[in-house]
Amino acid sequence: MGTSEATARATKGGRGARERILRTAVQLFAREGIHATGIAKLTEVAHVSTRTFYQHFPSKEALVSAYVQRIESDSDGPVGVEAILERSDLSARERLLELFADSPPIEEIVRGCPLHNTAVETAGTMPEAAALVERHKRQFTARLVKTAAEAGARDPETLGRQLAVLFEGARALSTSINDSQPYQDVRALAEALINQETGPT
Known part of the structure; x- marks a missing residue:
């Protein structure tokens, strides 16, 4: 040869x-x-x-499942921003605020959250991949609830869920309209909710 x-x-x-x-x-x-x-x-x-x-x-589903796991583990990817909730150099309240601090790069806005896109595309056709996405989204919400509790929120369960809705909603709307404005709008809403629950600093 x-x-x-x-x-x-x-x-x-x-x-x-x-x-x-x-x-x-x-x-x-x-x-x-x-x-x-x-x-x-x-x-x-x-x-x-x-x-x-x-x-x-x-199978292709096996590849899609591995793809979801790769996206989850990519600290430089669109899901990597969630790692802010694990930073030890910030207080719990600062971690919640920092999650909403910056708009992602325009290419991420155009493409949208890859995990959300996977859930939409695989609904009813790739249960293993859909289950992985659901697990991740539920774990993300749980991390927000835990961080809200550490920040002294009066009702951390509700605050965590509300912040998850704001975060995911800003992502989805930004992708739909191809504009980062929803990220800018959501910062004030997130800060107001956090202040309401933990008190302003």
Whole structure:
């Protein structure tokens, strides 16, 4: 076997194939959508064979589930902002406020929350992926409730749920109108709710 042929085979498969497929899924699912991105397109862009694809992911749903988990773990991605709630250098009240401090990059506004998009696209067709998204969203709300309690909120359960609605609603509306204004509007609402529950500083 010649060197060029061996290199071509290594590019098509090998230990890096799974990672290439996942990276490709992150790019294509965000840009073109999950259902619009077929296996043929994924394998072509990822430079893997269909056989290699199915060696790593037995079905498209398995890939979508892995995609959701990748999005969750990407600290630089659109879900990474939620990590603000874990920062030890800020007080609980500051963490709640900081969550609403900045608008995301315009490309994230245009594409929307990838987890929300996954839930919409996979509703009724990919229960495992939908369940992963639901788990994440419920855990995010629970983290808000916990942080609200640490901030001394009189009713942390209600405040946490309300902040989750504001956060997710701003994301959805910004995507629908392709404008960051909802993020700017929601900051004042979030601060008013936090002040109402914890007292202004």
